[in-house]
Amino acid sequence: MALRNAILATLLDGESSGYDLAKSFNASVANFWTATPQQLYRELDKMESQGLVAARVVEQRRRPNKRLFSLTDAGAAELAEFTTRAPKPTAIRDELLVQVQALEAGDDKAVRRAVADRMAVAETKLKRFERLRERLLGESAETDFLATAPRVGPYLTLARGIAFEQENIRWCERVLAVLDRRDGG
Numbered sequence: 001m002a003l004r005n006a007i008l009a010t011l012l013d014g015e016s017s018g019y020d021l022a023k024s025f026n027a028s029v030a031n032f033w034t035a036t037p038q039q040l041y042r043e044l045d046k047m048e049s050q051g052l053v054a055a056r057v058v059e060q061r062r063r064p065n066k067r068l069f070s071l072t073d074a075g076a077a078e079l080a081e082f083t084t085r086a087p088k089p090t091a092i093r094d095e096l097l098v099q100v101q102a103l104e105a106g107d108d109k110a111v112r113r114a115v116a117d118r119m120a121v122a123e124t125k126l127k128r129f130e131r132l133r134e135r136l137l138g139e140s141a142e143t144d145f146l147a148t149a150p151r152v153g154p155y156l157t158l159a160r161g162i163a164f165e166q167e168n169i170r171w172c173e174r175v176l177a178v179l180d181r182r183d184g185g
Contacts, residue, residue, distance in 0.1 A: 003043045004052065006033045008079040011053065011071040012151065018044055018067065028154055031129060031161020044069055052078055100175060112179060119172035126165040133158055 010016070010024055021044070022037040035043075047053045052075035055067040071079070096118055099111050136155050137145050146152055 003033070003035055003039060004047055005079065005082045006035070007040065007043060007047065008052065008071060008075050008082075009153070011069065011075070012079075013154075015068045015070040018069070021069070027128075027132060028158060031125075031164065032157055047075070051075075103179075108179070112176065115172050115175050119169055119176075122165045122168035122172065126162060126169065129158055129162045129165060133162065 006025075006029055007021065010021060010029055013024075016024065018037070018041050022035075022040050025033070025035055025040065044053060044055075048055050048069070051072055053069045054072050055069050057065050057067055059065050096114055099106065099114055103111050133155070136158065140148075145155065149155065
């Protein structure tokens with residue numbers, strides 16, 4: 001999947017500046033796709049030149065002018081075509097897993113710290129995702145929201161991000177417990 005598809009999908013929510021798009025990526029899309037602001041701006045420029053997004057300049061007082069991007073018909077068509085493709089299977093590429101795999105050959109304490117650090121990151125992300133879920137749902141029950149919301153894709157991807165971080169936490173807890181038992185602790 002190209003970054004462009006994630007940008008196009010995010011622009012389904014409406015016009016956005018590059019800055020707001022980067023914030024949106026950090027808040028919602030980050031559970032399945034990451035990109036730096038520089039990558040986003042480069043891709044937006046490329047997409048504009050290809051006619052997939054349109055930009056308009058908004059003049060601001062006391063701040064630099066900003067460009068607001070919106071999805072064009074060509075961008076919407078490309079996104080629609082993207083949804084018809086069979087996705088490639090994902091594979092885990094995780095440096096921490098290699099460190100755990102090599103545990104007996106390495107520094108046990110360093111690996112434990114790395115696992116504990118990963119767990120802390122996962123717990124922080126999970127809390128952020130759960131706050132976002134609460135904002136998305138508002139006063140609605142999940143079943144009502146899923147039946148009536150104009151767009152459910154962002155919620156469903158958020159649910160996957162929540163499940164992913166919950167599993168990361170469970171795995172880290174298990175690794176640390178196993179290592180503690182092996183040390184007689």
